[in-house]
Amino acid sequence: MVGEINRRDVLKTGGAAGLAGLIGFTGTTLGQGQRLSWHAGGTGGTYFPLSNEFKTVIEEDTDFTIQVQSTGASVENVGSLASGDADFALIQNDVAYFAYNGTGIDAFDGNAVESLRGVATLYPETIHVVTRPGTGIETLQDLEGATINTGDLGSGTQVNALQILEAVGITTDDFNEQNASFSQAADQLRDGDIDAAFVVGGWPLGAIEELATTSDISIVEISGDARQQILDASSWFAEDMIPGGTYNGVGEDVPTVSVQAMIATREDLEAATVETVTRAIFENTGGLTIKADFISEDTALDGMSIPLHEGARAVFGPATTAAGGGTETETTETGMGTTTQS
Missing domain, CATH: 3.40.190.10 (Periplasmic binding protein-like II)
Structure with missing residues (x-):
């Protein structure tokens, strides 16, 4: 639970x-x-x-x-x-x-x-897991050991981030958690202060759009066995997709999950x-x-x-x-x- x-x-x-x-x-x-x-x-x-x-x-x-x-x-x-x-x-x-x-x-x-x-x-409120090229983070499992902004304290984003990480076997002892707003998380990514950020909301999200105009970004797929583990663990998640072209430099569709x-x-x-x-x-x-x-x-x-x-x-x-x-x-x-x- x-x-x-x-x-x-x-x-x-x-x-x-x-x-x-x-x-x-x-x-x-x-x-x-x-x-x-x-x-x-x-x-x-x-x-x-x-x-x-x-x-x-x-x-x-x-x-x-x-x-x-x-x-x-x-x-x-x-x-x-x-x-x-x-x-x-x-x-x-x-x-x-x-x-x-x-x-x-x-x-x-x-x-x-x-x-x-x-x-x-x-x-649908789409789960975005945003990172930078060169971090080596391509899957959720790659977040182990990373510095991650899981969203503001007191936000659904933080709750969802911890649910998702736990579902794939990553506990709070396995990463360095930061907590800040979407806009602050974008600044942290731009400055290299964090490796990844969870951002939850209907695409396109302004903070990610703005970041993508000034910096290269990647959005981590939530797919395959990892997505199934999340869906099995929490019935409120549903399959979702971020269409290619939603954010500058992200040309392909990105499978993920969402809440409402x-x-x-x-x-x-x-x-x-x-x-x-x-x-x-x-x-x-x-x-x-x-x-x-x-x-x-x-x-x-x-x-x-x-x-x-x-x-x-x-x-x-x-x-x-x-x-x-x-x-x-x-x-x-x-x-x-x-x-x-x-």
């Missing part, structure tokens, strides 16, 4: 305080015209620019003002939702499942965030608020440029790993509250395990 893999507390950021403040939080009721807090991720990833596109379409279509905040991403964002510091956040579907069920990650073990609610799933990005909120946020925001996004997808081909009402519940908020259910309908088409009173298989929709 992941809880055995990640023996460190990945919530060494503000999210830890968020989880600690879960007990006793009562929340507030919001009306039209008020400001909503939207927690995203690092500025060099996909979460931050996509959240700002959501901000634009929401503010153009509603009376709400959206404040987008850069964060350490998924795990930290769960803590912010739990404490009420965030009204909406982008997180990974695997991290959402772990948080709601109080399992999988040390930060959530025995500390289930039962107030967490889903709004919609969005797009999703919008989450908290149970006590007013249903009318969640419904209004959700409709604004999914009725105005033409105003999006980032991952627009993936974001659709038809797929908005694919891979939904936690109970859907009642405001989102009003948008997507009571007959489709979870991936697999379960009703609001059914228990459905989500691919993450069994989730009862409420």
Whole structure:
């Protein structure tokens, strides 16, 4: 299990305080015209620019003002939702499942965030393992003994990196771990301070695009037996591919794996608020440029790993509250395990 893999507390950021403040939080009721807090991720990833596109379409279509905040991403964002510091956040579907069920990650073990609610799933978050030519790193196994940036502390990227490495037999004792944002990881690669970096997000990722314009890069394949080991160890991963030409100098398709990005909120946020925001996004997808081909009402519940908020259910309908088409009173298989929709 992941809880055995990640023996460190990945919530060494503000999210830890968020989880600690879960007990006793009562929340507030919001009306039209008020400001909503939207927690995203690092500025060099996909979460931050996509959240700002959501901000634009929401503010153009509603009376709400959206404040987008850069964060350490998924795990930290769960803590912010739990404490009420965030009204909406982008997180990974695997991290959402772990948080709601109080399992999988040390930060959530025995500390289930039962107030967490889903709004919609969005797009595949592709695992990028980026290195430089000349490092000799061509496979995941070659990462043993390397200096690796596994992502920000408190991010889904770090969780996924440790899961993937453990699945292929590389433990935290077998490499030198660095933790920094996508943009900082790009700088570290450029300067030769690290050998490789895990970066998770929908391609193309701005930090990697920028790095590839100034430095030669390679993206390590996750394929063959290694990919199968990862898929067997963690059901939330799926096969994926980074198309050739996505990044300068990487001309061939690169096989890899992915998780799913999703919008989450908290149970006590007013249903009318969640419904209004959700409709604004999914009725105005033409105003999006980032991952627009993936974001659709038809797929908005694919891979939904936690109970859907009642405001989102009003948008997507009571007959489709979870991936697999379960009703609001059914228990459905989500691919993450069994989730009862409420």
